Amino acid sequence: MDDKQQRLFTAARDLFLANGFKATSIADIAARANVAVGTFYNFYDAKSSIFLAVYNAENERVKRAILANVDLTADPATVLRTVIRQIFTQSADNLILQEWFQNPKLNRQIAQANQNAVADSVVYATLLTLIDRWQVQGLLAPTMTKARAVSLFNALTVVDFHQSEIQTDDYFQVLNDLITGILKVVLK
Known part of the structure; x- marks a missing residue:
């Protein structure tokens, strides 16, 4: 897994555990992973895609x-x-x-x-x-x-x-x- 993708995954996991799916945004995930929101879309097409992973x-x-x-x-x-x-x-x-x-x-x-x-x-x-x-x-x-x-x-x-x-x-x-x-x- 690419370093940025791993950071996005880890950030998403942490945020989904803390806040749940609905209260977590793509912007939150990108900010936590220290990447631009556009970078998120290089790896996932939607919040539900990263949630599934x-x-x-x-x-x-x-x-x-x-x-x-x-x-x-x-x-x-x-x-x-x-x-x-x-x-x-x-x-x-x-x-x-x-x-x-x-x-x-x-x-x-x-x-x-x-x-x-x-x-x-x-x-x-x-x-x-x-x-x-x-x-x-x-x-x-x-x-x-x-x-x-x-x-x-x-x-x-x-x-x-x-x-x-x-x-x-x-x-x-x-x-x-x-x-x-x-x-x-x-x-x-």
Whole structure:
């Protein structure tokens, strides 16, 4: 990567993490990278283009961090709780990754640019790794499909994004109860 392109990428990542996509302008990125705005267009045709590159890199970084810190051979319930907690922790304050869930326009652009965007996302990639392991180990319930298992676990993400609507003083216990219930259906 050219030095100016690397500076633009780093500046964009820093600004998207701090301010989010909408509050970051091309002028902000160029100023932070110490290049002219015109230089930005030598490498990227739009703010969404650089965001896509940053999103993909951030997604990979977080995916590696989660998988590096989880013993995938441990008890499935423990592994899943740890992975879900890690996904929520890693994504909670990450304005780059939150765009996947909160910005439908960017979500579509990410999906169009990356044919495997859903499968490559932090949530799906991690869950698919777990489900594949469980399938190889013969731990999945006989009628459980991979797609159905992913859908059940994906529902946890939806619940998490609406946690403020759940009237409880112990949200993480509710989340653990949901995980326990899902595991009873998914595993033998």
